[in-house]
Amino acid sequence: MDHVLRLIVVQCGTVELILDFDDDITGEPWIECDRLRLQQILLNLLSNAMKFTPNGSITLAVKIEKNLDVLAKFGKEIESSENFVVLFLSVKDTGIGIDPSKKKALFKPFSQLDAGSTRKYTGTGLGLTIAQNLVHRLSKERSKIEFTSEVNEGTTFFFHLPVNLIPPVLPVAQEEERKKHSLELLSKSIFVVFISSPEIRKFFTSEIRGVNTLLRRYTDSLNETSELLKSLREEYPKCNLLCFVDTGCGSEEIILDPFVESIKSTGVDLFLITHINQRNHYHSWFTSSDFPVNIITKPFYKDHIINSCAGAMQRRKNKSASLRKRSRDGIKPIPLLAPKKAANAEGAKE
Ligand SMILES: Nc1ncnc2c1ncn2[C@@H]1O[C@H](COP(=O)(O)OP(=O)(O)OP(=O)(O)O)[C@@H](O)[C@H]1O
Numbered sequence: 415m416d417h418v419l420r421l422i423v424v425q426c427g428t429v430e431l432i433l434d435f436d437d438d439i440t441g442e443p444w445i446e447c448d449r450l451r452l453q454q455i456l457l458n459l460l461s462n463a464m465k466f467t468p469n470g471s472i473t474l475a476v477k478i479e480k481n482l483d484v485l486a487k488f489g490k491e492i493e494s495s496e497n498f499v500v501l502f503l504s505v506k507d508t509g510i511g512i513d514p515s516k517k518k519a520l521f522k523p524f525s526q527l528d529a530g531s532t533r534k535y536t537g538t539g540l541g542l543t544i545a546q547n548l549v550h551r552l553s554k555e556r557s558k559i560e561f562t563s564e565v566n567e568g569t570t571f572f573f574h575l576p577v578n579l580i581p582p583v584l585p586v587a588q589e590e591e592r593k594k595h596s597l598e599l600l601s602k603s604i605f606v607v608f609i610s611s612p613e614i615r616k617f618f619t620s621e622i623r624g625v626n627t628l629l630r631r632y633t634d635s636l637n638e639t640s641e642l643l644k645s646l647r648e649e650y651p652k653c654n655l656l657c658f659v660d661t662g663c664g665s666e667e668i669i670l671d672p673f674v675e676s677i678k679s680t681g682v683d684l685f686l687i688t689h690i691n692q693r694n695h696y697h698s699w700f701t702s703s704d705f706p707v708n709i710i711t712k713p714f715y716k717d718h719i720i721n722s723c724a725g726a727m728q729r730r731k732n733k734s735a736s737l738r739k740r741s742r743d744g745i746k747p748i749p750l751l752a753p754k755k756a757a758n759a760e761g762a763k764e
């Protein structure tokens with residue numbers, strides 16, 4: 415966010431930039447989100463606001479919604495009422511506004527409302543198309559950018575993003591307590607590790623040896639991993655199943671997609687082990703998949719694995735508790751958006 419604001423403030427000139435953030439929002443990283451994509455969305459919206467506002471102000475607002483009823487509308491997105499929130503983001507300007515008759519063309523690629531040869535404003539007409547596309551991906555297609563506008567009064571673009579909060583760093587004593595709890599959780603777990611690199615095999619056989627788990631299995635192919643997970647699930651119906659897949663060994667999405675499909679029913683917690691510069695690549699793959707995948711970046715260490723495993727198991731527990739509670743209270747998940755086709759028909763087409 416700081417990075418985006420620095421870029422925008424430099425161009426601001428006579429226009430006032432107002433920030434309207436909820437108090438809980440800090441300068442530290444506090445949500446799990448693809449930073450580069452979110453930056454790109456805000457940059458595109460803010461730069462439009464700058465371009466089409468000769469004078470007046472631009473307001474960037476970020477609000478957090480924690481209300482359980484609102485969150486329930488996101489159905490399966492809810493993992494825990496403690497670490498799940500919905501962000502409402504908006505960019506409001508007091509600029510030239512948008513003619514209602516031209517609304518539909520707005521999100522189409524290369525469309526500019528003033529497209530004549532005498533046009534005043536520069537640009538390619540791609541900013542909104544890209545931003546819309548990114549919002550779709552970040553929100554797993556649950557959200558899109560919408561706007562309200564009055565000619566010569568101004569425009570507000572807005573969207574929402576369901577996100578998980580990053581837990582705060584705990585004081586040492588609490589951190590020890592959490593670690594103890596994590597180790598307890600792991601003692602009832604089965605590790606299945608799909609490895610081809612000697613480095614990862616060594617790590618799981620030596621470093622993680624000190625962690626007491628129920629069973630450990632190592633495999634050499636994803637097919638074998640999937641069969642093994644299914645048979646372990648049958649044999650141990652109540653155990654935590656944790657599967658680690660090393661993405662450094664050719665397990666690209668194309669292979670991962672059918673693999674994930676085949677193991678869905680086992681209720682396994684899946685961890686992709688990937689190199690830091692591949693993180694964003696796999697992150698976008700897993701945000702488009704509806705199966706929760708955890709990403710562990712190299713280089714990793716023992717506590718990192720323990721915390722990730724415990725976090726995933728805890729989320730699973732919270733999720734099933736929340737689903738149970740909702741079905742007890744008779745709350746049905748309400749999809750926030752119209753089905754994909756209908757949403758596209760309204761001009762949000764990419
Ligand atoms: N805040 C705004 N106020 C008024 N008109 C806007 C605003 N944002 C976008 N528009 C209109 O929508 C059109 C498309 O916006 P978009 O960001 O896609 O393209 P661009 O800004 O023209 O070019 P680019 O972003 O690729 O440099 C703009 O040309 C403008 O006519």
Ligand SMILES: [Mg+2]
Pocket residue numbers: 458461462537540541542
């Ligand atoms: Mg633009």
